[in-house]
Amino acid sequence: MRHFTSITQFGDLSKALEAARYVKQNPFADQELGRNRTLLMIFFNSSLRTRLSTQKAAMNLGMNVIVLDVNQGAWKLETERGVIMDGDKPEHLLEAIPVMGCYCDIIGVRAFANLTDRDGDYAEIILNQFIRYSGKPVFSMEAATRHPLQTFADLITIEEFKKKDRLKVVLTWAPHPKALPQAVPNSFAEGMNWAGYDFVITHPEGYELDPAFVGKAHVEYDQEKAFEGADFIYAKNWSAYEGENYGKVLSTDRNWTVDARKMALTDNAFFMHCLPVRRNMIVADEVIESPQSIVIPEAANRVVSAQAVLKEILKEL
Numbered sequence: 001m002r003h004f005t006s007i008t009q010f011g012d013l014s015k016a017l018e019a020a021r022y023v024k025q026n027p028f029a030d031q032e033l034g035r036n037r038t039l040l041m042i043f044f045n046s047s048l049r050t051r052l053s054t055q056k057a058a059m060n061l062g063m064n065v066i067v068l069d070v071n072q073g074a075w076k077l078e079t080e081r082g083v084i085m086d087g088d089k090p091e092h093l094l095e096a097i098p099v100m101g102c103y104c105d106i107i108g109v110r111a112f113a114n115l116t117d118r119d120g121d122y123a124e125i126i127l128n129q130f131i132r133y134s135g136k137p138v139f140s141m142e143a144a145t146r147h148p149l150q151t152f153a154d155l156i157t158i159e160e161f162k163k164k165d166r167l168k169v170v171l172t173w174a175p176h177p178k179a180l181p182q183a184v185p186n187s188f189a190e191g192m193n194w195a196g197y198d199f200v201i202t203h204p205e206g207y208e209l210d211p212a213f214v215g216k217a218h219v220e221y222d223q224e225k226a227f228e229g230a231d232f233i234y235a236k237n238w239s240a241y242e243g244e245n246y247g248k249v250l251s252t253d254r255n256w257t258v259d260a261r262k263m264a265l266t267d268n269a270f271f272m273h274c275l276p277v278r279r280n281m282i283v284a285d286e287v288i289e290s291p292q293s294i295v296i297p298e299a300a301n302r303v304v305s306a307q308a309v310l311k312e313i314l315k316e317l
C-alpha cells in the first residue's frame with residue numbers, strides 16, 4: 001500500500017481483519033520494520049485519539065515520530081494557488097509540503113472540510129496536495145470526506161463484539177450545536193457497504209449524505225423504526241450535504257438523542273461513537289455508561305487500525 005485515504009484500499013475485509021488481529025496479538029513483532037523510519041503527523045485540526053493512537057502505533061513499529069500542529073508555532077500556511085500573498089500567511093503549502101517530505105518517510109495528515117465550499121471539500125484539495133507534492137506515502141488522519149482509520153477501528157470493534165453472522169448496523173444522526181463535517185458518517189457508510197452488513201442510515205430530512213457513500217444502505221427517516229432489531233447503533237452528528245444547505249445545522253432536535261428507551265427497541269444493540277461525544281445531545285448518560293456501550297474498546301482499536309495501516313505502508317518503502 002502506498003497511500004491510505006479510504007478503507008477500501010485495504011483490499012478486502014478478511015485481509016484487513018487478519019492484519020488487525022496480527023498486530024493486536026503481536027504489537028511489538030515488527031519493530032525492525034520501522035527502525036530508523038520517521039513518521040510526520042500534520043494536524044490542521046484538533047485531535048486526542050488520532051494523535052495518541054497513531055503515535056503509539058508508530059512507536060510499536062519502532063518508528064520515530066514528529067508531530068506538527070500547523071496552527072500552533074508553524075508559519076501560517078496559504079492553501080489557495082494564485083493568491084497574492086500580501087496577508088498574514090507567509091508560507092505557501094506548495095513549498096511547505098515538499099519541505100516536510102524531506103524530513104520523514106511517511107506523512108499522516110488531518111485536514112477537515114471547511115464546510116463552505118462543497119466542491120473544494122469533496123476534491124480533498126489539501127490531502128491530495130500532500131500526495132502529489134510530498135514525494136512520500138500519505139495517509140489520512142481524517143480528511144474532508146473520510147476518516148478511514150476510524151472506520152477501520154469501527155469494523156474491528158464490530159467484528160470483535162458481534163454475536164451473530166448476519167448483522168443489522170444502524171448509523172443514526174443525532175443533534176449537536178455546531179456544524180460538523182460528513183467525514184465520519186461518509187467513511188462509516190463506505191466501510192459498512194464494503195463489509196456487506198445489513199446497513200441502515202437514519203436522519204431527519206435534509207441530512208441526506210452523498211449518494212456515493214450511502215451506496216446500498218437503506219435510508220429510514222423514522223429513527224425508532226430504524227432501531228428495531230439492530231445489533232449495533234452508531235451515533236454521529238453531521239451537517240447538511242445537499243445544495244445550498246451544505247455545511248449548515250438544520251436541526252438540533254433532541255428527540256433524536258440516543259436514549260435508553262430507543263436502545264430498548266434494538267436486539268440488545270451495542271452503542272458506538274467515534275468520540276469526542278457531547279453527552280445528552282448525541283447520547284444520554286444512561287446509554288454511554290451502560291454495559292452495551294463499547295466506545296472505549298472502539299477508541300482502543302484506533303491503535304490497531306493505525307498500526308495495521310502503517311505496517312502495510314512500511315512494507316512498501
Ligand code: CP
Pocket residue numbers: 046047048049050051142150274275276
Ligand atoms: N475519533 C477521533 O478521530 O478522535 P480525535 O478527533 O480526538 O482524534
